[in-house]
Amino acid sequence: MSLKERIKECLEEDLLELTEFRGDLCVEVPKNRVLEVMSKLKKEAGFDFLSDVFGVDNLDLYAAKAKKAKKKTGEEEEEEPKKKEPPPPRFEVMYLLLSLSTNERLQVKVRVPEDDMDVPSVTGIWRSATWPEREAFDMFGFRFKGHPNLRRLLMWDEFEDHPLRKDYPLEGKGEERHLNYDTV
């Protein structure tokens, strides 16, 4: 049985989308089912190693797509009223899984809307998720619920923004860390 079929069998109705790009499998799962899906993937599908957890900000991607779609419809017809779809969730959390016994890899994608940044923490399933989740929190602002120590990893504690968000300026907003003998 191929990995694709095994994943389909393992996840059943939790599988929202399954894509394959050049041999890399990517599955999308609902946000509120992350813990169940991950423990199933670990116990039943054998993904016993978590390589990385990181975030994606699709702000510019969706803006560009919307612009393109508007241009296309403008040329052809404009009378037909388009039904309004809710905007797609802005952020994604990606989990890269590896099975050490079969050397198979799997990407798991969770979509996170901007107004609800809470994501269940997978630290209870893989202990190695602690630092990658701290980094994703630092850079994108996901609140990993159940994380034992959700502090910033790369930026200093007093830093307020999340710098890998697309609407954060590259050169920063002039934040500076000041000398504090208690923390240095």
Added chain:
Amino acid sequence: MNFQAIQGEGWLLTKAEQLINWGRSRSPWPFPYGTACCGIELMCALASGYDMARFGAERVAFTPRQCDVLIEAGTITKKMVPVLKRIYAQMAEPKWVIAVGACACTGGVFRTYSTQQGIGSVIPVDIYIPGCPPRPEGILYALLKLIDKIEADHPLYKQRQKVVEALEAGK
């Protein structure tokens, strides 16, 4: 150092400032603060091939209390700035700073939210070395320039000025 020898007596005459400068310029002990690839070039400059010890940088001090020259080799992130400030504050007077490489001088290619755009805005810098990274010859040249600067210094005059200012402020 300028000095006069009295014929046949075994005496040397010189100025106190020149004697102090002679001592200071012949033993600028470095504190290696290597944070990036410039640190590798600094190691090379310190090792036997280039041998910075020839110019008196004999003992590499790994404590800020026992060094004279802070050689800041590499990128300084904004998170690192308080550490650099604190280490500079821990150094005993007299102290000098050499900024090695583009990152330490201006931030270099890292014009981003996380990188300090040059350490000159954080601590006083005596010598800037351009390059990404500069070759060990560049670091040696900077050390020689620093030695020239130390020899042209007026330590006692500066101390006297401080005393005068303190007295005038006390009036």
